Amino acid sequence: MIGRGHPWASLAPALCVIAVLFGGGLALGLAGSFGAGRGGGWSFEAWIAVLSEGRVWRSLALSLWIALASTALACGLGLGAALLLRRSFPGQGLARLLFQINLTIPHAVGALGILWLLSQSGFLARLAGGAGLIDGPARFPALTQDHFAIGIIAHYVWKEVPFIGLILLANMHSLGDDPEAAARSHGATPFAAMRLVLLPLLMPALIRAGAIVFAFSFGAWEVPVLLGQSAPPALPVLAWQRFTDPDLAARPEAMAIAMLIALVSALLIRAAFAGRGR
Amino acid sequence: MLRMMAGVGGALMLTAGLAQAQDGNALLGMSWDEIVETARGGEVNVFMWGGADNINAYVSDYVGGLLEEDYDIALNRVPLTDTAEAVNIVLGEVEAGAAAGAVDMIWINGENFRTMKQADLAWCGYVDKLPNAALVNFDNPAIANDFGTPVDGCEVPWSRVQFAFAHDTARTPEPPRAIPELLAWAAANPGRFTYPAPPDFTGAAFVRHVFTHVAGGADALVGPFDQAKFDEVAERTWDILNELEPHLWREGRTYPTSITQLQQMFANQEVDLFFTYDPAEVGTAVVNGIFPETARSYGLSDGTLANTNYMVIPVNAANKAAALVLQNLLLSGEAQLEKAQPEIWGAATVIEPDRASEKVQAGFAALERHPSVVSIEELGQAALPELQADWTSAIEDGWIANVGN
Numbered sequence: 020m021i022g023r024g025h026p027w028a029s030l031a032p033a034l035c036v037i038a039v040l041f042g043g044g045l046a047l048g049l050a051g052s053f054g055a056g057r058g059g060g061w062s063f064e065a066w067i068a069v070l071s072e073g074r075v076w077r078s079l080a081l082s083l084w085i086a087l088a089s090t091a092l093a094c095g096l097g098l099g100a101a102l103l104l105r106r107s108f109p110g111q112g113l114a115r116l117l118f119q120i121n122l123t124i125p126h127a128v129g130a131l132g133i134l135w136l137l138s139q140s141g142f143l144a145r146l147a148g149g150a151g152l153i154d155g156p157a158r159f160p161a162l163t164q165d166h167f168a169i170g171i172i173a174h175y176v177w178k179e180v181p182f183i184g185l186i187l188l189a190n191m192h193s194l195g196d197d198p199e200a201a202a203r204s205h206g207a208t209p210f211a212a213m214r215l216v217l218l219p220l221l222m223p224a225l226i227r228a229g230a231i232v233f234a235f236s237f238g239a240w241e242v243p244v245l246l247g248q249s250a251p252p253a254l255p256v257l258a259w260q261r262f263t264d265p266d267l268a269a270r271p272e273a274m275a276i277a278m279l280i281a282l283v284s285a286l287l288i289r290a291a292f293a294g295r296g297r
Numbered sequence: 298m299l300r301m302m303a304g305v306g307g308a309l310m311l312t313a314g315l316a317q318a319q320d321g322n323a324l325l326g327m328s329w330d331e332i333v334e335t336a337r338g339g340e341v342n343v344f345m346w347g348g349a350d351n352i353n354a355y356v357s358d359y360v361g362g363l364l365e366e367d368y369d370i371a372l373n374r375v376p377l378t379d380t381a382e383a384v385n386i387v388l389g390e391v392e393a394g395a396a397a398g399a400v401d402m403i404w405i406n407g408e409n410f411r412t413m414k415q416a417d418l419a420w421c422g423y424v425d426k427l428p429n430a431a432l433v434n435f436d437n438p439a440i441a442n443d444f445g446t447p448v449d450g451c452e453v454p455w456s457r458v459q460f461a462f463a464h465d466t467a468r469t470p471e472p473p474r475a476i477p478e479l480l481a482w483a484a485a486n487p488g489r490f491t492y493p494a495p496p497d498f499t500g501a502a503f504v505r506h507v508f509t510h511v512a513g514g515a516d517a518l519v520g521p522f523d524q525a526k527f528d529e530v531a532e533r534t535w536d537i538l539n540e541l542e543p544h545l546w547r548e549g550r551t552y553p554t555s556i557t558q559l560q561q562m563f564a565n566q567e568v569d570l571f572f573t574y575d576p577a578e579v580g581t582a583v584v585n586g587i588f589p590e591t592a593r594s595y596g597l598s599d600g601t602l603a604n605t606n607y608m609v610i611p612v613n614a615a616n617k618a619a620a621l622v623l624q625n626l627l628l629s630g631e632a633q634l635e636k637a638q639p640e641i642w643g644a645a646t647v648i649e650p651d652r653a654s655e656k657v658q659a660g661f662a663a664l665e666r667h668p669s670v671v672s673i674e675e676l677g678q679a680a681l682p683e684l685q686a687d688w689t690s691a692i693e694d695g696w697i698a699n700v701g702n
Contacts (some may be wrong), residue, residue, distance in 0.1 A: 046446075074697075074702065075302070117490045139563030139567055140561075140562070140566070140567050156565065157488045157546075157547075157565065157567070161547060164547075164549065164551050164553075164554075165551075166551070204497075244554065247554065248550075248551035248554075248699060249494035249551050249552040249553070249554050250494065250551065250552075250697075250701045250702050251702075252554075260496055262385070262494075263379045263381040263382065263385075264381070264496065265381055265384070265408030265409050265412045265686075265690070266408070266412070266415065266690060267412060268390070270385075
């Protein structure tokens, strides 16, 4: 019967899942952030405490930096890779397979890989030590648990470039060669055809894919907890610390921080779409 | 040890197919034999920190095997990375009025126990029912108080642990053996020492050692929280730790975020000292090839903190009878002896061996420890009591605000 009834009827099962699991979690989290504790009642205490805490703002700034830098780099590199991979060349199938192979690797595993590769006792540091370039782990530049979150951003870029690339490749496939070919036949150079015709056509897909990458890298916990510095922690790590604090009074603050993550993420993505729509 | 970071999945999957919660009062009115008959054929869901394979195997295979064989009870071990996760589940269930909870037992101590006791989430008053409770000396203050919180029959002791440091004799033949020596050593060996940032459990315990040293010994901090005393000691402690900071790993700009990270850094020779709340872990790390054969754990002349860990049954546990049978089994001389074997776990017992059977007594007398693990007797010569939970939270929060930012 799927597809015959009213669209809303067909969508109902999926919408129910989203409404109950996602909406329900969001509503409970929001309620928890206004909770005054086990006695019941409502209060803004947790929000006031969270918003007046310098640590929260420093964590927010770090998370914004991580998400913006990861998204920008992943979009740029993903676009470049997609443009290269769309042409046919010998071994193109193999190249595409290698390009997308890390999509299946879980984030936590990828983050451990980054640790083994980039940390001060990691593979690169050992190579440098073996080659006599450095005389101890501390001499290797700090690329994980570092002030600029280089390890975290490196992980997200490594993981998300194929994601962006695949979405753009699928998009280019459905656009076909016609728009560019038409521009070329009117005398545009290949570069001008790409910049003035193909890129604007790809923009909506790039912004959508970028929004997904932004939301994930802004709100995910497992990568910064493995690769991040101790202070300030990324905002999701701070929320988790409050949630697992033995003091029950910290629970509403954990919920308020989680809601702050959702709110900032939603507002920024809304702004990106709105900016596109003008 | 009971508080580690990371996610937990599937914990709630076990809630499916629950029977009615067993009425605790009805059980307390039964004889032990009747309780065992009630429990027979059931199951028990044990939520516990799951970060060590040997501990997991001991509980799932050895204890779970005995429970299945002797009582036809299935033991479901649910691994946690932070004990607070299980407390959160119980809290959520009780707040929602769920009578038949998913959690039948939690491996716990310290702040998490205090939280459960304060919020009336722990089932109390059953300890006298357990035949093997006679093996435990409940008058021992180290067992009657969990981080200063009176146990009051609301949890049953399982193991004792004492904090110890570790060094590699090949790399650092003469490690510092007291807190003031350690502070001087760290300053003389820049970049070779660090500690995990609280709220990491072990890192917070290290900070408590410095705090205790500044206070002039553990006696000064015994008893309930004292704000004036705290302010006085805290200010000097933060000064010492802030002065230490430039000499730490990465000049103290960041700290490891977990004890696991410090363990890897010690294994990779990024730092020269390691510490742990479970010295048996050093032997396990040597056996697993993570630490070199020359690694040794040792105590401090000015003492290291010691604590007891426990098993608690939540007030809404669905399988209370099976949980009681399991509590009794965990306390048996045989199970405590097995747990103390170095190749199994090497955990110090909470029972008085001379109250157990002769065979168990002989077993305890014949225990051999791994050469890398400091002896319980040597460590125990200078054991510091843990501070009350109000002190530990205040020290954690104070460190984060004054040193870790």
